[in-house]
Amino acid sequence: MNLSNNKILITGGASGIGLGLTQRFIEENNTVIICGRREDVLNEVAAQFPTVITKVCDLSVEAERIALYEWIKENHSDLNVLINNAGIQKWVSVTDADFYESMKAEINTNIEAPLHLTSLFIQLQSLTTVMNVTSGLAFSPFAKIPVYSATKAFFRSFTLSLRHLLKEKNIEVVEIIPPALNTDLGGVGLHNAHPSVSSFIESIFEQLKQGKTELTFGTSESRLNASVPELRASFDALHGN
Numbered sequence: 001m002n003l004s005n006n007k008i009l010i011t012g013g014a015s016g017i018g019l020g021l022t023q024r025f026i027e028e029n030n031t032v033i034i035c036g037r038r039e040d041v042l043n044e045v046a047a048q049f050p051t052v053i054t055k056v057c058d059l060s061v062e063a064e065r066i067a068l069y070e071w072i073k074e075n076h077s078d079l080n081v082l083i084n085n086a087g088i089q090k091w092v093s094v095t096d097a098d099f100y101e102s103m104k105a106e107i108n109t110n111i112e113a114p115l116h117l118t119s120l121f122i123q124l125q126s127l128t129t130v131m132n133v134t135s136g137l138a139f140s141p142f143a144k145i146p147v148y149s150a151t152k153a154f155f156r157s158f159t160l161s162l163r164h165l166l167k168e169k170n171i172e173v174v175e176i177i178p179p180a181l182n183t184d185l186g187g188v189g190l191h192n193a194h195p196s197v198s199s200f201i202e203s204i205f206e207q208l209k210q211g212k213t214e215l216t217f218g219t220s221e222s223r224l225n226a227s228v229p230e231l232r233a234s235f236d237a238l239h240g241n
Helices: 016-027 039-048 062-075 099-121 146-165 197-209 219-224 228-238
Strands: 007-011 031-036 053-056 081-084 129-133 172-177 214-216
Touching (some): 007 099, 016 031, 016 197, 031 039, 039 053, 062 099, 081 099, 099 146
Parallel strands (some): 007 031, 031 053, 081 129, 172 214
16 A cells, blocks of 8 residues: 555554554554544544544444444545554453453454444445454464454454455455554553554554555564464463463
8 A cells, every 4th residue: 555645544543553553644644534432532642643633433333333434425535544443352251240241342343343344434436445453363362362362363364355355346455463562452551561552563664665465563473474383382382281
């Protein structure tokens, strides 16, 4: 994809990886629209980056996803890049009393929402690129976040198929595959020991410049290229087996 002169929608663009993408795409001379549930957080980003366009939207609600698309179609019909970044991570066990409710929330946000948005936004004649944020956990799960890991495996599989399915529409499909990064995903402080978002963003933009469509960093690169026995060994080592 061209890195400049795009109009881009980034879901969950006000924090974590989404905020990193927002900042860098603005720096690369793009028009960036971000959406999220919390208006106060969106306003903070807009204060920091005055050119950003914000839209309050709860992506877990089907009607709000449709309303987001209709708003884009009416007000930003030249949008050409959709970035499915928004996601939630729950540290749960299958034995927890609230496991089922937690599971539904993760599946709704991490799977149903981006699939629905993709089906809507590919109707735009202007759309040229879909970028999906998956995870290194798509290849080897972490049992403390079992549903999150599974949703990312699902989303990677869907992304591989989507790349094939959208060829005839000339829509490029890019997969961003982060490892654990120093964000508040899953809870404040859980990922403080991991690499910074800024170093990750710098790396994936270098890969975009090279024309790559599977963008990795650190451990996600090794997992992408690992053999099945290597992935099994990685899982066993992570869980003390």
